[in-house]
Amino acid sequence: MDIKKVYNSKSVEEVIDLLGEYGKKAKVIAGGTDIVIALNKNVIEPEILIDISKIEELKGIREEDEYITIGSTTTFAEVVESQIFENNLYGLHKACKMVGSPQIRNKGTIGGNIANGSPAADSVPPLMALDSIVTLKSIDGIREISLEDYYLNPIKEKELLINIRFKRPKDNQILTFAKLGLRKALAISRLTLSSYIEFEDKTIDSIRVASGALAKFPMREKEVEDYLLGKSLEEKTIEGAIEVLRNSMDERLKGRSTLPYKRVAISTILREILEEALAIEEGVKAW
Amino acid sequence: MKLNIVGKNIIRVDAQAKVTGKALYPQDIYLDNMVYGKTVRSTKPHAYIKIDISEAEKVDGVLKVFTYKDIPNKNAHGVVLKDHEAFASKKVIRIGEPIAFIVAETQKICEEAYKKIKIDYEEIPAVFDPVEAMKEDAPKVHGDSNIIYHFKLRHGDIEEGKRKSKYIVENIYKSPMVEHAFLQPEAGLGYLEEDGTVVVVIATQYPHYDREEVAINLGLPEEKVKIINTNVGGAFGGREDISAQIHLALAAMVLKRPVKVIFSREESFLAHSKRHPMIMKYKTGADENGYLQYMEAEIIGDSGAHCSWAMNVLRKAGVHATGPYVIPHVKVDAYAVYTNNPYTGAMRGFGATQVPIAHEQQMDALAEKLGMNPIEFRMKNIFRRGSMTATGQILTDSVPLDRCLEAVDERFKFSQLWKEVK
Amino acid sequence: MVNINFTVNGKPYEISIDENMRLIDVLRDELGLIGTKEGCGEGECGACTIIMDGETVNSCLVMGFQADGSNIVTIEGLEKDGQLHPVQRAYMEAGAVQCGFCIPGMVLSTKALLDKNPSPSDEEIREGISGNLCRCTGYNKMLIATKKAIEYMKGE
Numbered sequence: 001m002d003i004k005k006v007y008n009s010k011s012v013e014e015v016i017d018l019l020g021e022y023g024k025k026a027k028v029i030a031g032g033t034d035i036v037i038a039l040n041k042n043v044i045e046p047e048i049l050i051d052i053s054k055i056e057e058l059k060g061i062r063e064e065d066e067y068i069t070i071g072s073t074t075t076f077a078e079v080v081e082s083q084i085f086e087n088n089l090y091g092l093h094k095a096c097k098m099v100g101s102p103q104i105r106n107k108g109t110i111g112g113n114i115a116n117g118s119p120a121a122d123s124v125p126p127l128m129a130l131d132s133i134v135t136l137k138s139i140d141g142i143r144e145i146s147l148e149d150y151y152l153n154p155i156k157e158k159e160l161l162i163n164i165r166f167k168r169p170k171d172n173q174i175l176t177f178a179k180l181g182l183r184k185a186l187a188i189s190r191l192t193l194s195s196y197i198e199f200e201d202k203t204i205d206s207i208r209v210a211s212g213a214l215a216k217f218p219m220r221e222k223e224v225e226d227y228l229l230g231k232s233l234e235e236k237t238i239e240g241a242i243e244v245l246r247n248s249m250d251e252r253l254k255g256r257s258t259l260p261y262k263r264v265a266i267s268t269i270l271r272e273i274l275e276e277a278l279a280i281e282e283g284v285k286a287w
Numbered sequence: 288m289k290l291n292i293v294g295k296n297i298i299r300v301d302a303q304a305k306v307t308g309k310a311l312y313p314q315d316i317y318l319d320n321m322v323y324g325k326t327v328r329s330t331k332p333h334a335y336i337k338i339d340i341s342e343a344e345k346v347d348g349v350l351k352v353f354t355y356k357d358i359p360n361k362n363a364h365g366v367v368l369k370d371h372e373a374f375a376s377k378k379v380i381r382i383g384e385p386i387a388f389i390v391a392e393t394q395k396i397c398e399e400a401y402k403k404i405k406i407d408y409e410e411i412p413a414v415f416d417p418v419e420a421m422k423e424d425a426p427k428v429h430g431d432s433n434i435i436y437h438f439k440l441r442h443g444d445i446e447e448g449k450r451k452s453k454y455i456v457e458n459i460y461k462s463p464m465v466e467h468a469f470l471q472p473e474a475g476l477g478y479l480e481e482d483g484t485v486v487v488v489i490a491t492q493y494p495h496y497d498r499e500e501v502a503i504n505l506g507l508p509e510e511k512v513k514i515i516n517t518n519v520g521g522a523f524g525g526r527e528d529i530s531a532q533i534h535l536a537l538a539a540m541v542l543k544r545p546v547k548v549i550f551s552r553e554e555s556f557l558a559h560s561k562r563h564p565m566i567m568k569y570k571t572g573a574d575e576n577g578y579l580q581y582m583e584a585e586i587i588g589d590s591g592a593h594c595s596w597a598m599n600v601l602r603k604a605g606v607h608a609t610g611p612y613v614i615p616h617v618k619v620d621a622y623a624v625y626t627n628n629p630y631t632g633a634m635r636g637f638g639a640t641q642v643p644i645a646h647e648q649q650m651d652a653l654a655e656k657l658g659m660n661p662i663e664f665r666m667k668n669i670f671r672r673g674s675m676t677a678t679g680q681i682l683t684d685s686v687p688l689d690r691c692l693e694a695v696d697e698r699f700k701f702s703q704l705w706k707e708v709k
Numbered sequence: 710m711v712n713i714n715f716t717v718n719g720k721p722y723e724i725s726i727d728e729n730m731r732l733i734d735v736l737r738d739e740l741g742l743i744g745t746k747e748g749c750g751e752g753e754c755g756a757c758t759i760i761m762d763g764e765t766v767n768s769c770l771v772m773g774f775q776a777d778g779s780n781i782v783t784i785e786g787l788e789k790d791g792q793l794h795p796v797q798r799a800y801m802e803a804g805a806v807q808c809g810f811c812i813p814g815m816v817l818s819t820k821a822l823l824d825k826n827p828s829p830s831d832e833e834i835r836e837g838i839s840g841n842l843c844r845c846t847g848y849n850k851m852l853i854a855t856k857k858a859i860e861y862m863k864g865e
Contacts, residue, residue, distance in 0.1 A: 308744015
């Protein structure tokens, strides 16, 4: 670590100006749960460190019109404690609840989970399944990008991640999540899946499925979506979906040592998200 | 007789200091005029080395970089064989072996100097598989042979045992290397007392051994060396070998200033011993009535680059190889073998932990062949009072294994479930 | 150097620190609060747990300057008028203390849990200390200690 100057910023404008001025010499820190490790091991060596965790504008969860907006420095614990993420938005609650440990969830942020760019970021698949939009700001202006496209065009040196928003789902639109880790706490995800399903009775009227740790970054699983769309969610549909996902994994992860394991493990994880969606649709409380 | 302690719930004497955060571990001690140390470790498993410390010693704030050349007397330590060098001299034999010890005014300066140490590695063939290491033509870690120790146990007549066995199972079991991961990474301080006594403050399992090793390496009489044991943040066998003791004592003696070192978690992993991985080849036979008749076992323990407690651990594995069962005809060969892997030593169980993986699965496999409830099969063969072990010991006192098995069976409802499944 | 103002164990501090210090370094090296332990330096073990503005955090994952304006409780701040906190007492009595290196963090996680949820289920207790590793006990003693602490706190 060889940091020359630090800022406890109070406003977005101040941060944007600093990033505009210092560019790649500067790094933004919020929860710190990833970046402090990187700093301490000299994986990154910025001269300027800008704390954004005290900026009011970036904090908290807001419901406005048809959108729910999560400020970038909202912690995982805050998502878990929010009543918004019950019922049909349970998938995001569950994903955030499975992050790290109580200490990590108290500090780690949704914005950091995205900006850090890890393929195993737990909150990203549910946010992607919700078709979320990321808002970034820099001295050059505002940039909005869908989370699905974000990983192809991620945060730039001068940008600050402001928030992420998605349309509030209707009662028949259900978000679920499942994770495979090596143990319950503090496990980096080996495999995560999230689905957002609109039901018409048991029939899948629209669907988005997103995965984590199955590629270089979290991604939509369009082949599974295409397969499930319009089908009634029952045992043979689930079996079929597992096969479809296995086939696309076989192509994508060809030659990887983890493939044989993930091929088997995926069946439980995919089954969990689909069965949980159906249960919530049928009125079972998931928590 | 009225007892004050036995049978009572007693609070540990150190519990209050620990729950209030007042208990001191070496990293918690700060002395006036203190400087910091950092160990430079090998990044190659087997290589000839040339060390250049000249650039590192020029860094402002560096007091000295110690290497093997600075050891005043013997550059050798080890709990059984003196096969560790305090600093590698000609050849490194594992990743993590100490090569140099940087002492500087601050930890940050140590890091800076660390980047300027130049080590030229001339890599030579290494051996990582203990079975390979036993072969004549394998690369040698020390001397002419990698076989450190061979424990032989012969009991009864193996051929007769075989003849009497209607059922024989033969399997190979492998157990992995395990890290102790005690929560307090190694740390320590060295300083001089006014009369020249060298003091090392460290969390150790063996202050008396440490004292002897420091005295021998530094060429001091033992009464001029003092080891102060602080609270020990977990050990489980991983603090039985030397970590920073000799480096700290040497630096304090030469520089005449208190020196402190704290290992990171990664360095802790590299620095201390591990549990011996074992390859256990077992043949076990029983007669048609379910009585064990013979057992033949070959156990190969990977000692890594140093002996540490290898002979004691492999002896214990060999002695416990039968498990708690009466077997009239037994042949055990246990070997400890050098490789260029991380070195292995003491860890909870000390060799007795690995063999149950083998002997208990052998019991289950035999019970299956006999079509017998595995609990019933064990009850027929377990040690009881008066039994003779394969090493010839008659068990005269408390041997309540039957009661233990019965209790476990009852609570697990194992036999009941076994009957239902049958 | 950067100036920070914060409160630790009820005492206000105004100090100047190196920008490169983590909060654990500030607490240990600057304030001498050595009860906060470093076991891994990456948020896996929880030995460095402190309570910051009412929430447990790993002090090895917070930069020192970020603590500006915060209210911190470390293990040294739990005793009141020379009396142990009920969680400390329960840990001692339950035999949950062995090597002791995890204990400051473990006690603080337990306290923070009980502050929020005075009567947690077994599952919630286990979840509450899931960010704190112990290599000695196997955790059951912590569960017993926490239940004892709940009783003591009800009696207060």
